[in-house]
Amino acid sequence: MRVLVTGATGFLGGVVARQLAASGHEVWGVGRDAVRGQALERDGVRFVPLELRGGTGLAQLIAEADAVVHSAARSTLWGRWADFYADNVEVSAAVARACAGAGVRLVHISTPSVYNATGHTRNIPESLSVGPRFDSLYARSKYLAELEVQAIYPEATLLRPRGIYGSGDTSILPRLARALRAGRLPRLDDPELHGGGEVHTELTHVRNVSHAIALALTRPAPGLYNITDGVTIPIWATLDRLADALDVPRPTRQANPRTLEAVARVLEAVYALHPRRPEPPLTASGVRLLTRGMTLDLTRARERLGYVPVVHPDQGLEEAIGAVAHA
Template sequence: MRVLVTGATGFLGGVVARELAASGFEVWGVGRDAVRGQALSADGVRFVPLDLREGTGLRGLIAEADAVVHSAARSTLWGRWADFYADNVEVSAAVARACAGAGVRLVYISTPSVYNATGQTRNISESTPVGPAYFPHFDSLYAHSKYLAELEVQAAHPEATLLRPRGIYGPGDTSILPRLAQALRAGRLPRLDSGGEVHTELTHVRNVSHAVALAITRPAPGLYNITDGVTIPIWATLDRLADALGVPRPTRQANPRVLEAVARVLEAVYALHPRRPEPPLTASGVRLLTRGMTLDLTRARERLGYRPVIHPDQGLEEAIAEVAERAAAHA
């Protein structure tokens, strides 16, 4: 079975491509980073350099595949709406149309960020209403663009499987733990748990990859929440990370609401700059540390047969150790 993985030179796409290849699939990986593409080739993935925005050759590659995993996305809390729309909405729509036209199975990687502004935080199911009809604005430009992309994918390819993995981490992560480690080492992360511990769920990258493999081999159209299936305490985990880094745990208290208001002001100021650089603090970033989220996995368990292959006790321990080793190497 030939599988085409977009975003294969990224964190998630790279793991998915390698694990599928190791499982016996014929895997083609699409991306823009030639150096990472060479590493993929060494691991049994046929690398195809391609800019998805340009789309040249994309339809032909999809027509030769049996399944497509569309993991490529602009995944950040800050940026220009035009870029989010082009990379997340337009590209996803083009991929979905090409897959539908060629009769190719599609697994699309979305995000539970679409739930952020619903006001729900516990045991959220895929049937939870999301979208502008249910709340006045999205939590971030990223969440807005991914919601619109979901609509495009479902309209163009009703048989597609859409996965919403929460907070992807693991070996090779360049976002969640590394950014928190950087803030801890710089001593600029205040403690925002004044109202008590914040509990959330994360997803080890190999658990996402496992869900993708299930969606390829057990076609099940629709939306699916994906997590490690275990709730973790955010601030206790940050303390573990600080200890591993050998830096002080965050103790300086800050009011989350005040800090979020400050972040909104900073966002407004930085948005006026012609280059729109990322501000040192974003409202979305504050909310990630102060508002937990747990997801209902019933649908994924029953329809996909999903069971996490990596427990967060193991996954987080290894991920924290890796971040600490990386930090020590660059000290």
């Protein structure tokens, strides 16, 4: 099968492209980073330098493929709405339109961040109604992208993987490691929010996401699917484990999450006034990620995709923490 992977020079896209190539598929990886593109070429992926936003040539590439994995996205908690809309909504619509026109299978990568503002945190099914309010511009843009993809190409498979991590991650664990090394991560204990100070959540190892994508490429499975490791983890115990691996003090300075979230909203308002809109040192979404756990219902993925995680978080976190500690 000839598979086109967008965002192939990113974390998830790179893993997906390499694993598909290793399993015998002919893989074309689309991205902007020429250095990472060369690394992809060495691993058996044909690199195609292409600007998806407003670029040309995408439809022709898709027409020559058997399937597309659309993992490219503006994935950040901060930025301008115009950029989120262009990169996440408009590009996703263009990809879906090209796939529908060519009859090419599409696996679109979305996010369970769309659930964040619903007030639901446990065993969330894909059928949960979301919107019109979202807790970040990113979540809003990804939801609108889902609507576009489903309207244009009802046969598309849309995956919502929760908190992607693993060796090569540049976001979750590296960001937390920097905060721990700088000694600026407080312990956000608030028994009213999560019962006793610990927060239990689910994450998804990047190889589990790649596995779910491979399953979606081999069978007709239109619709939305939650994807996680299928096992809850304690956030603060995991942060203590990361601090130990980094040989830095565990966070002990207490802070009230509600107060910190209010401070973050003020910072966001101030930084939004700057002409360049730099990212503030603290965001409300970032605080909520550490204080409000989330677990997802995987029934649909298990029954329709045959999804069973291939990496357990015990193994995955040990690998990922080791990679960050030795970076």
